[in-house]
Amino acid sequence: MRVRIARDLCVGAGQCERSAPEVFAQDDSGLSRALTRTPPAAQWPAVHEAAGLCPVGAVLVTEDGDADRAALPDAHRNVDRAAHQDVDRAAHRDVDRAAHRDASRAAPNDRRETS
Structure with missing residues (x-):
């Protein structure tokens, strides 16, 4: 097993x-x-754990002459992107619900004033 850190990806989280x-x-x-x-x-078990915990996939492991698992950082980016999209969607739903709730509360008062 060989291991290295992709310093261009590393953010210094320290999990490794x-x-x-x-x-x-x-x-x-x-x-x-x-x-x-x-x-x-x-x-080796600790190195594999470190690779799995790295939030940006900067811990690159080579086993038995395999190429570095360079796809790992891309996989992390895709997971992060999907997670951010889910969070964004949830936040927008919450904002939409709050706006709808506020509009619903304001609507009866508006009707009363114009009647």
Whole structure:
């Protein structure tokens, strides 16, 4: 197994260092770096956990000569994008409901004043 940090993706969340402190550390800029590119087998579960917890997919793992799992960051971006869209839709529904509720409350009063 080989591991590296895609520093162009890293946001310094520190999940990798929390999961595998023997393999990852944050530098003075707050970004993560791999302390070793080839962690011992005993660290592999922690490295996989770190890769799974990284919010931007910056922990790249290569196993047995495979290419870096570069698709992982794209998958994270797609999940993030979908999550943001869901949050946006929910927020718009809440705003629409509140506006409708406010309009419904105002409507009877408006009718009374014009009668």
